[in-house]
């Protein structure tokens with residue numbers, strides 16, 4: 001069995017560099033399917049999810065070199081010859097569903113297996129499909145597949161009922177090759193959506209009001225531009241290292257980040273008594289003698305990110321007093337609570353709200369299990385804060401989203417090792 005082994009109880013200190021954003025580079029890799037010319041992506045993290053997306057676009061007939069082995073990935077989608085990605089590859093990762101929009105827009109049809117729910121919630125795709133229908137596609141579900149067809153998509157007004165990141169991205173990519181102008185209303189404003197817009201702009205697509213709730217895309221008849229593009233830093237990885245430092249009562253600096261992408265977290269940490277300084281591309285934190293409790297509520301960007309909620313919950317076990325964490329985005333994202341309790345935390349959960357009776361030093365290393373990517377990072381943070389050894393089952397989840405984690409934790413003076421056993425990566429986010 002593959003395991004993460006954490007030897008905790010020491011304050012972290014030092015400096016760590018942040019990798020490129022997983023959730024930015026996955027949609028950008030899907031968007032390369034729109035482009036008939038070669039694309040070179042820089043600052044791509046070496047992760048299992050990037051490997052899965054690389055496999056997927058290769059199966060469709062594109063070439064893709066370097067995915068998960070290098071921080072530079074070269075893609076050429078000139079010769080894509082299939083619009084039907086197989087279930088065996090798609091099921092490994094929910095972000096695979098992002099190939100639907102670009103395949104439909106460029107080739108007039110696509111047949112993509114319906115992604116299931118996952119450890120953090122049901123993950124519906126109704127908004128993705130409604131957006132494609134609004135662009136004129138005929139979309140139906142048949143034998144577990146979403147089959148979409150349209151001779152040529154036609155620009156329109158799209159209104160999303162929820163500001164879904166994935167639905168905004170699928171709609172953006174489809175609209176890039178639609179005839180005329182499309183406006184996506186109630187669009188997601190996450191930095192990863194902005195990064196996709198910037199990539200599409202480099203490819204020659206004119207996009208207005210990027211990073212707002214109403215994005216306008218001027219569709220092209222074709223996209224054929226050789227492009228080099230560098231992916232933004234991973235704000236979730238950055239937040240995870242800041243939280244790890246604070247959970248251990250340490251101090252340190254993260255570099256290669258965009259501090260404004262982390263504003264909601266930094267506000268909360270200041271409330272907890274953490275001293276914070278920021279520069280153009282770095283953030284330093286210094287833990288207080290006693291961490292104050294807080295109330296945290298997840299929201300779409302620029303609100304507090306759901307992808308940092310479980311890690312923050314782990315940190316608040318170390319505060320002196322009662323904290324409340326309210327999860328509003330993913331209904332089942334509380335699966336680390338029983339594991340944290342086994343380590344000694346006092347907390348109760350009901351209806352998406354966790355109440356934590358924090359007590360500094362309450363955690364002890366025990367064998368625990370991680371059920372998803374951010375949950376695995378959470379258990380690493382808890383393990384670093386705990387006395388003794390924490391053995392975490394579920395290394396495969398962590399490998400999907402954190403590049404070189406043992407080395408980065410070591411740069412902060414912490415001790416995390418991987419026991420690979422017979423690792424086969426196969427999970428979802």
Ligand code: UD1
Pocket residue numbers: 023024026094095121122123124125126127128162163164165166167188192306307328329330429
């Ligand atoms: C992306 C991120 C994920 C992050 C999430 C929210 C990637 C690869 N993953 O996931 O890490 O946690 O954004 O920031 O970028 N919803 C609907 N109908 C839909 C689509 C979504 O009701 O058709 C709901 C979901 O159930 C959820 C909410 O919208 O409650 C947000 O989901 P969404 O923004 O779509 O998340 P993803 O794009 O799947």
